[in-house]
Amino acid sequence: MEKGLLLVVSGPSGAGKGTICKRLLSENKNIKLSISATTRSPRAGEVDGVNYFFLDKKDFEEKIKKNEFLEYAEVYGNYYGTPKQYVLEQLNSGKDVLLEIDIQGALNIKEIYPDGVFVFILPPSMEELKSRIVKRGTETKESLTRRFESAYEEIKFAFKYDYAVVNDEVDLAVNKIQSIISAEKYRVHRQKDTIDGI
Template sequence: MMPVLPIQSSATTEECLHLGKLVVLTGPSGVGKGTLMRSLLERHPELYYSVSVTTRSPRPGEIDGKSYYFISGSKFEQLVAEDEFLEWAEFAGNYYGTPRETVLNQINSGKLVVLEIELEGARQIRASFPSALSVFILPPSFDELEKRIRSRAQDSEEAIARRLIRAHEEIQAADEFDIQIVNDDFETALNEIEAVLFK
Protein backbone atom coordinates (compact mmCIF):
# COMPACT_ATOMS: atom_id res chain seq x y z
CA MET A 1 0.00 0.00 0.00
CA MET A 2 1.38 3.39 -0.97
CA PRO A 3 1.96 5.58 2.10
CA VAL A 4 0.54 9.09 1.90
CA LEU A 5 2.06 11.32 4.55
CA PRO A 6 0.69 14.73 5.48
CA ILE A 7 2.83 17.80 4.87
CA GLN A 8 3.88 19.16 8.25
CA SER A 9 3.68 22.80 7.15
CA SER A 10 1.43 25.26 5.40
CA ALA A 11 4.29 26.18 3.02
CA THR A 12 3.53 26.12 -0.69
CA THR A 13 5.11 23.48 -2.90
CA GLU A 14 7.78 25.80 -4.25
CA GLU A 15 8.57 27.18 -0.77
CA CYS A 16 9.17 23.62 0.43
CA LEU A 17 12.01 23.29 -2.07
CA HIS A 18 13.97 26.00 -0.27
CA LEU A 19 14.06 23.81 2.83
CA GLY A 20 15.21 20.61 1.16
CA LYS A 21 16.21 19.80 -2.40
CA LEU A 22 14.61 17.86 -5.22
CA VAL A 23 16.81 16.08 -7.79
CA VAL A 24 15.38 14.38 -10.87
CA LEU A 25 17.35 11.64 -12.64
CA THR A 26 16.10 10.62 -16.07
CA GLY A 27 17.28 9.07 -19.33
CA PRO A 28 16.21 6.46 -21.88
CA SER A 29 15.26 2.91 -20.96
CA GLY A 30 18.37 0.73 -20.69
CA VAL A 31 20.80 3.57 -20.00
CA GLY A 32 21.53 2.23 -16.50
CA LYS A 33 19.86 4.92 -14.40
CA GLY A 34 18.29 2.34 -12.07
CA THR A 35 21.66 0.69 -11.38
CA LEU A 36 23.27 4.09 -10.83
CA MET A 37 20.51 5.05 -8.42
CA ARG A 38 20.87 1.82 -6.40
CA SER A 39 24.62 2.35 -6.02
CA LEU A 40 24.10 6.00 -5.10
CA LEU A 41 21.66 5.03 -2.34
CA GLU A 42 24.05 2.38 -1.00
CA ARG A 43 26.80 5.00 -0.73
CA HIS A 44 24.52 7.72 0.64
CA PRO A 45 21.76 6.35 2.89
CA GLU A 46 20.97 9.93 3.94
CA LEU A 47 19.32 10.49 0.55
CA TYR A 48 15.55 10.01 0.35
CA TYR A 49 14.59 7.93 -2.68
CA SER A 50 10.99 8.34 -3.73
CA VAL A 51 9.58 4.94 -4.68
CA SER A 52 7.43 5.28 -7.80
CA VAL A 53 4.03 3.69 -8.37
CA THR A 54 3.57 1.57 -11.50
CA THR A 55 1.04 -0.64 -13.23
CA ARG A 56 3.68 -2.87 -14.83
CA SER A 57 4.43 -6.35 -13.53
CA PRO A 58 7.39 -6.83 -11.15
CA ARG A 59 10.63 -7.99 -12.75
CA PRO A 60 12.65 -10.79 -11.12
CA GLY A 61 14.07 -9.60 -7.79
CA GLU A 62 11.88 -6.51 -7.54
CA ILE A 63 10.11 -5.97 -4.21
CA ASP A 64 6.75 -4.23 -3.81
CA GLY A 65 7.20 -1.06 -1.76
CA LYS A 66 10.97 -0.98 -2.33
CA SER A 67 11.49 -1.21 -6.09
CA TYR A 68 8.04 0.17 -6.94
CA TYR A 69 4.53 0.16 -5.58
CA PHE A 70 2.83 -2.26 -7.99
CA ILE A 71 -0.86 -1.45 -8.43
CA SER A 72 -3.67 -2.04 -10.96
CA GLY A 73 -4.49 0.31 -13.80
CA SER A 74 -7.86 1.19 -12.28
CA LYS A 75 -6.27 2.04 -8.91
CA PHE A 76 -3.67 4.20 -10.65
CA GLU A 77 -6.38 6.09 -12.55
CA GLN A 78 -8.24 6.64 -9.27
CA LEU A 79 -5.09 8.19 -7.72
CA VAL A 80 -4.65 10.42 -10.79
CA ALA A 81 -8.26 11.62 -10.40
CA GLU A 82 -7.55 12.38 -6.73
CA ASP A 83 -4.40 14.39 -7.68
CA GLU A 84 -2.18 12.11 -5.59
CA PHE A 85 0.80 12.28 -7.98
CA LEU A 86 3.51 14.90 -8.23
CA GLU A 87 3.97 13.67 -11.80
CA TRP A 88 2.77 10.69 -13.79
CA ALA A 89 3.27 9.33 -17.28
CA GLU A 90 2.54 6.38 -19.54
CA PHE A 91 5.56 4.46 -20.82
CA ALA A 92 5.66 1.24 -22.88
CA GLY A 93 2.00 0.55 -22.15
CA ASN A 94 2.24 1.07 -18.37
CA TYR A 95 1.65 3.97 -15.99
CA TYR A 96 4.31 5.38 -13.65
CA GLY A 97 3.85 8.07 -11.01
CA THR A 98 5.48 9.82 -8.03
CA PRO A 99 3.45 10.09 -4.79
CA ARG A 100 2.97 13.80 -4.12
CA GLU A 101 2.60 14.22 -0.36
CA THR A 102 5.37 11.81 0.61
CA VAL A 103 7.91 13.70 -1.51
CA LEU A 104 6.82 17.16 -0.34
CA ASN A 105 6.91 16.03 3.28
CA GLN A 106 10.53 14.85 2.90
CA ILE A 107 11.63 18.05 1.13
CA ASN A 108 9.89 20.09 3.82
CA SER A 109 11.88 18.25 6.48
CA GLY A 110 15.14 19.31 4.77
CA LYS A 111 15.96 16.07 2.95
CA LEU A 112 17.73 15.71 -0.38
CA VAL A 113 15.06 13.84 -2.36
CA VAL A 114 15.97 11.95 -5.54
CA LEU A 115 13.53 10.77 -8.20
CA GLU A 116 14.34 8.33 -10.99
CA ILE A 117 11.61 8.92 -13.56
CA GLU A 118 10.80 8.86 -17.27
CA LEU A 119 11.19 11.89 -19.57
CA GLU A 120 7.53 12.92 -19.61
CA GLY A 121 7.37 12.96 -15.81
CA ALA A 122 10.69 14.79 -15.58
CA ARG A 123 9.29 17.50 -17.86
CA GLN A 124 6.26 17.84 -15.57
CA ILE A 125 8.58 18.31 -12.58
CA ARG A 126 10.63 20.93 -14.45
CA ALA A 127 7.46 22.85 -15.30
CA SER A 128 6.00 22.84 -11.77
CA PHE A 129 9.28 22.92 -9.77
CA PRO A 130 11.79 25.10 -11.64
CA SER A 131 14.19 24.99 -8.68
CA ALA A 132 14.52 21.18 -8.92
CA LEU A 133 17.88 19.99 -10.28
CA SER A 134 17.50 17.79 -13.36
CA VAL A 135 20.11 15.26 -14.52
CA PHE A 136 19.89 13.39 -17.84
CA ILE A 137 21.81 10.10 -18.21
CA LEU A 138 23.02 9.40 -21.74
CA PRO A 139 24.37 6.18 -23.28
CA PRO A 140 27.86 6.26 -24.87
CA SER A 141 26.17 5.45 -28.20
CA PHE A 142 22.77 4.34 -29.51
CA ASP A 143 24.23 0.95 -30.53
CA GLU A 144 25.42 0.39 -26.95
CA LEU A 145 21.98 1.32 -25.64
CA GLU A 146 20.32 -1.24 -27.92
CA LYS A 147 22.82 -3.87 -26.76
CA ARG A 148 21.99 -3.14 -23.10
CA ILE A 149 18.23 -3.33 -23.70
CA ARG A 150 18.57 -6.65 -25.54
CA SER A 151 20.90 -8.11 -22.90
CA ARG A 152 18.17 -7.77 -20.24
CA ALA A 153 16.19 -10.44 -22.16
CA GLN A 154 12.97 -9.22 -20.55
CA ASP A 155 11.08 -7.85 -23.56
CA SER A 156 9.58 -9.14 -26.78
CA GLU A 157 11.05 -7.95 -30.09
CA GLU A 158 8.03 -5.65 -30.47
CA ALA A 159 8.59 -4.15 -27.00
CA ILE A 160 12.32 -3.67 -27.74
CA ALA A 161 11.46 -1.86 -30.97
CA ARG A 162 9.08 0.46 -29.05
CA ARG A 163 11.74 1.16 -26.42
CA LEU A 164 14.35 1.99 -29.06
CA ILE A 165 12.04 4.41 -30.90
CA ARG A 166 11.18 6.07 -27.58
CA ALA A 167 14.86 6.15 -26.55
CA HIS A 168 15.82 7.97 -29.75
CA GLU A 169 13.16 10.64 -29.04
CA GLU A 170 14.26 10.95 -25.40
CA ILE A 171 17.95 11.43 -26.23
CA GLN A 172 16.97 14.42 -28.39
CA ALA A 173 15.61 16.05 -25.19
CA ALA A 174 18.84 15.81 -23.18
CA ASP A 175 19.64 19.51 -23.63
CA GLU A 176 16.44 20.43 -21.76
CA PHE A 177 18.08 19.29 -18.53
CA ASP A 178 20.52 21.06 -16.21
CA ILE A 179 23.25 18.42 -16.44
CA GLN A 180 24.01 15.58 -18.88
CA ILE A 181 26.12 12.61 -17.78
CA VAL A 182 27.27 9.85 -20.15
CA ASN A 183 27.10 6.39 -18.60
CA ASP A 184 30.06 4.86 -20.43
CA ASP A 185 32.18 3.86 -17.45
CA PHE A 186 29.85 3.10 -14.51
CA GLU A 187 32.13 4.30 -11.71
CA THR A 188 32.92 7.55 -13.53
CA ALA A 189 29.23 8.25 -14.13
CA LEU A 190 28.43 7.53 -10.46
CA ASN A 191 31.19 9.88 -9.30
CA GLU A 192 29.86 12.60 -11.60
CA ILE A 193 26.36 12.25 -10.12
CA GLU A 194 27.82 12.48 -6.61
CA ALA A 195 29.72 15.64 -7.57
CA VAL A 196 26.47 17.20 -8.80
CA LEU A 197 24.51 16.27 -5.67
CA PHE A 198 27.09 17.17 -3.05
CA LYS A 199 29.06 20.06 -4.58
Protein backbone atom coordinates (compact mmCIF):
# COMPACT_ATOMS: atom_id res chain seq x y z
CA MET A 1 0.00 0.00 0.00
CA GLU A 2 1.17 3.52 -0.81
CA LYS A 3 1.58 5.93 2.14
CA GLY A 4 -0.95 8.68 2.75
CA LEU A 5 -0.32 12.36 2.04
CA LEU A 6 0.66 14.87 4.69
CA LEU A 7 -1.36 17.93 3.67
CA VAL A 8 -0.08 21.09 5.34
CA VAL A 9 -2.42 24.09 5.12
CA SER A 10 -1.57 27.67 6.10
CA GLY A 11 -2.87 31.10 5.28
CA PRO A 12 -3.41 34.50 6.85
CA SER A 13 -6.16 35.13 9.33
CA GLY A 14 -9.35 35.86 7.38
CA ALA A 15 -8.38 33.79 4.33
CA GLY A 16 -10.86 31.17 5.49
CA LYS A 17 -8.60 28.19 6.08
CA GLY A 18 -10.57 27.01 9.13
CA THR A 19 -13.83 26.71 7.16
CA ILE A 20 -12.06 25.04 4.25
CA CYS A 21 -10.35 22.49 6.49
CA LYS A 22 -13.62 21.62 8.26
CA ARG A 23 -15.31 21.02 4.91
CA LEU A 24 -12.43 18.93 3.62
CA LEU A 25 -12.58 16.70 6.68
CA SER A 26 -16.34 16.19 6.39
CA GLU A 27 -16.25 15.52 2.61
CA ASN A 28 -13.18 13.32 2.42
CA LYS A 29 -13.25 10.47 4.89
CA ASN A 30 -9.71 9.40 4.03
CA ILE A 31 -8.34 12.58 5.65
CA LYS A 32 -7.52 12.58 9.35
CA LEU A 33 -6.93 15.78 11.29
CA SER A 34 -3.69 16.20 13.18
CA ILE A 35 -4.35 18.08 16.42
CA SER A 36 -1.53 20.27 17.68
CA ALA A 37 -0.39 20.49 21.28
CA THR A 38 0.15 23.82 23.05
CA THR A 39 0.95 25.26 26.43
CA ARG A 40 -1.16 28.36 25.90
CA SER A 41 -4.46 28.65 27.76
CA PRO A 42 -7.66 27.58 25.98
CA ARG A 43 -9.68 30.48 24.57
CA ALA A 44 -13.44 30.65 25.06
CA GLY A 45 -15.06 27.69 23.32
CA GLU A 46 -11.85 25.76 22.72
CA VAL A 47 -11.98 22.12 23.75
CA ASP A 48 -9.01 19.94 24.79
CA GLY A 49 -8.43 17.21 22.19
CA VAL A 50 -10.58 19.01 19.60
CA ASN A 51 -8.90 22.37 18.98
CA TYR A 52 -5.63 21.54 20.69
CA PHE A 53 -4.16 19.21 23.23
CA PHE A 54 -3.62 21.65 26.10
CA LEU A 55 -0.51 20.67 28.06
CA ASP A 56 1.36 22.34 30.88
CA LYS A 57 4.91 23.43 30.28
CA LYS A 58 6.46 20.54 32.21
CA ASP A 59 4.56 17.89 30.23
CA PHE A 60 5.37 19.61 26.95
CA GLU A 61 9.09 19.74 27.74
CA GLU A 62 8.99 16.08 28.79
CA LYS A 63 7.57 15.21 25.36
CA ILE A 64 10.22 17.32 23.64
CA LYS A 65 12.90 15.29 25.46
CA LYS A 66 11.24 12.03 24.41
CA ASN A 67 11.26 13.24 20.79
CA GLU A 68 7.48 12.96 20.56
CA PHE A 69 6.99 15.98 18.28
CA LEU A 70 7.34 16.09 14.53
CA GLU A 71 8.17 19.78 15.05
CA TYR A 72 7.61 22.32 17.79
CA ALA A 73 8.22 26.02 18.28
CA GLU A 74 8.01 28.59 21.03
CA VAL A 75 5.92 31.63 20.15
CA TYR A 76 5.49 34.50 22.64
CA GLY A 77 6.49 32.21 25.51
CA ASN A 78 4.10 29.40 24.60
CA TYR A 79 5.00 26.09 22.99
CA TYR A 80 3.19 24.74 19.96
CA GLY A 81 3.94 21.30 18.54
CA THR A 82 2.76 18.52 16.23
CA PRO A 83 2.54 15.13 17.98
CA LYS A 84 4.55 12.71 15.86
CA GLN A 85 3.09 9.27 16.55
CA TYR A 86 -0.48 9.91 15.39
CA VAL A 87 0.67 11.53 12.13
CA LEU A 88 3.11 8.77 11.19
CA GLU A 89 0.67 5.96 12.09
CA GLN A 90 -2.06 7.44 9.91
CA LEU A 91 0.29 8.07 6.96
CA ASN A 92 1.68 4.53 7.17
CA SER A 93 -1.83 3.07 7.16
CA GLY A 94 -2.58 4.96 3.91
CA LYS A 95 -4.66 7.75 5.46
CA ASP A 96 -4.03 11.37 4.48
CA VAL A 97 -3.31 13.72 7.37
CA LEU A 98 -4.37 17.37 7.46
CA LEU A 99 -2.26 19.79 9.42
CA GLU A 100 -3.60 23.36 9.75
CA ILE A 101 -0.58 25.23 10.98
CA ASP A 102 1.11 28.63 10.96
CA ILE A 103 3.86 29.51 8.51
CA GLN A 104 6.74 28.91 10.91
CA GLY A 105 5.38 25.45 11.74
CA ALA A 106 4.79 24.64 8.07
CA LEU A 107 8.34 25.58 7.12
CA ASN A 108 9.66 23.43 9.98
CA ILE A 109 7.60 20.49 8.71
CA LYS A 110 8.92 21.07 5.19
CA GLU A 111 12.49 20.72 6.45
CA ILE A 112 11.90 17.35 8.07
CA TYR A 113 9.12 16.00 5.84
CA PRO A 114 9.64 17.47 2.35
CA ASP A 115 7.31 14.83 0.92
CA GLY A 116 4.35 16.72 2.41
CA VAL A 117 2.01 18.74 0.21
CA PHE A 118 2.10 22.40 1.22
CA VAL A 119 -0.96 24.50 0.42
CA PHE A 120 -1.30 28.22 1.09
CA ILE A 121 -4.84 29.66 1.26
CA LEU A 122 -5.18 33.17 -0.15
CA PRO A 123 -8.00 35.70 0.09
CA PRO A 124 -9.30 36.94 -3.30
CA SER A 125 -7.91 40.40 -2.44
CA MET A 126 -6.61 42.38 0.53
CA GLU A 127 -9.87 44.42 0.54
CA GLU A 128 -11.89 41.23 0.88
CA LEU A 129 -9.58 40.01 3.66
CA LYS A 130 -10.08 43.25 5.56
CA SER A 131 -13.84 43.13 5.23
CA ARG A 132 -13.90 39.49 6.41
CA ILE A 133 -11.87 40.29 9.52
CA VAL A 134 -14.09 43.33 10.26
CA LYS A 135 -17.27 41.24 9.81
CA ARG A 136 -16.16 38.77 12.45
CA GLY A 137 -16.40 41.63 14.92
CA THR A 138 -14.05 39.95 17.38
CA GLU A 139 -11.16 42.38 16.98
CA THR A 140 -10.35 45.77 18.42
CA LYS A 141 -9.29 48.42 15.94
CA GLU A 142 -5.62 47.99 16.89
CA SER A 143 -5.60 44.21 16.66
CA LEU A 144 -7.43 44.50 13.34
CA THR A 145 -4.69 46.70 11.92
CA ARG A 146 -2.07 44.34 13.32
CA ARG A 147 -3.75 41.28 11.81
CA PHE A 148 -4.09 43.02 8.48
CA GLU A 149 -0.43 44.03 8.43
CA SER A 150 0.76 40.59 9.41
CA ALA A 151 -1.48 39.06 6.71
CA TYR A 152 0.29 41.28 4.21
CA GLU A 153 3.68 39.98 5.37
CA GLU A 154 2.48 36.38 5.53
CA ILE A 155 1.27 36.29 1.92
CA LYS A 156 4.86 36.74 0.75
CA PHE A 157 5.56 33.29 2.19
CA ALA A 158 3.10 31.71 -0.26
CA PHE A 159 6.06 31.23 -2.60
CA LYS A 160 7.59 28.75 -0.16
CA TYR A 161 4.57 26.45 -0.56
CA ASP A 162 3.78 24.00 -3.36
CA TYR A 163 0.28 25.28 -4.12
CA ALA A 164 -1.65 28.50 -3.65
CA VAL A 165 -5.44 28.29 -3.53
CA VAL A 166 -7.50 31.48 -3.74
CA ASN A 167 -10.56 31.20 -1.52
CA ASP A 168 -13.07 33.14 -3.60
CA GLU A 169 -15.83 30.65 -2.74
CA VAL A 170 -15.52 27.90 -0.16
CA ASP A 171 -17.02 25.21 -2.47
CA LEU A 172 -14.55 26.04 -5.21
CA ALA A 173 -11.59 26.22 -2.85
CA VAL A 174 -12.45 22.82 -1.35
CA ASN A 175 -12.72 21.32 -4.85
CA LYS A 176 -9.35 22.79 -5.77
CA ILE A 177 -7.74 21.11 -2.77
CA GLN A 178 -9.46 17.82 -3.60
CA SER A 179 -7.91 18.04 -7.11
CA ILE A 180 -4.53 18.67 -5.56
CA ILE A 181 -4.89 15.62 -3.29
CA SER A 182 -5.95 13.42 -6.23
CA ALA A 183 -3.19 14.66 -8.51
CA GLU A 184 -0.48 14.27 -5.87
CA LYS A 185 -1.38 10.59 -5.56
CA TYR A 186 -0.51 10.10 -9.25
CA ARG A 187 2.96 11.58 -8.79
CA VAL A 188 5.50 9.06 -9.98
CA HIS A 189 7.50 9.02 -6.74
CA ARG A 190 4.36 8.08 -4.78
CA GLN A 191 3.58 5.16 -7.11
CA LYS A 192 6.84 3.26 -7.03
CA ASP A 193 5.15 0.06 -5.80
CA THR A 194 2.37 0.30 -8.40
CA ILE A 195 4.79 0.82 -11.29
CA ASP A 196 7.17 -1.89 -10.11
CA GLY A 197 4.16 -4.20 -9.76
CA ILE A 198 3.19 -3.74 -13.42
